[in-house]
Structure formats: C-alpha cells, structure tokens
Amino acid sequence: MFPMKKLKKEDIVTIVGVNQNTKIIAELLGFPESEEHLLRPWSQAIVKMYEVNPSEQYQMEAKKAADDDSQEAAKVAAKYEKEAEQE
Numbered sequence: 001m002f003p004m005k006k007l008k009k010e011d012i013v014t015i016v017g018v019n020q021n022t023k024i025i026a027e028l029l030g031f032p033e034s035e036e037h038l039l040r041p042w043s044q045a046i047v048k049m050y051e052v053n054p055s056e057q058y059q060m061e062a063k064k065a066a067d068d069d070s071q072e073a074a075k076v077a078a079k080y081e082k083e084a085e086q087e
Contacts, residue, residue: 030076042069 026036045065048058 029073030080031072035072038068038072041065 022040023036026033026039029039031039042065045058045061046069047062048054049062051058054062
C-alpha cells in the first residue's frame, strides 16, 4: 500500500488520523466517494466561524461552505428518499 521506509511520522498521522477519519465520516454521511475530498475543506471553513473575532473573509468562506454542504446534504437525502420509495 505505502512504502513504509519512506514515510515520516507526520505522514502516518495524516494517513491514519485525518484521511481515514474523513473517509469514515463521509461514508457515514452518505457522501458519494467522488466528493469525499470536499468534506474536509468544508468543515475547516465552517469552523472558522467559531474564532473569537472571525474576519469577513472567514465569515464568507464559512457561509459558502455551509451552503455547499447543505446542497450536498439535500442531494444525499433525496437519494435516500428515492431508494426508500423503491423498496
């Protein structure tokens, strides 16, 4: 899978601690595999709103990320509804 001799400790943390968690969360939420890579940037942008004094840029990025996430969630919900109706 990965050439272990060439990996640094930071690489292993990223592979296991970040990438796998994001993949698991995406699967639990029903994200299409082709869009899993969007989950982490969205969540990072959204949490910027919890800064003590978020800049206007952070606020705009968080709003866009939340809007994008809401649209994706609506697609996933519609897919599950359609599948439930077909059963």
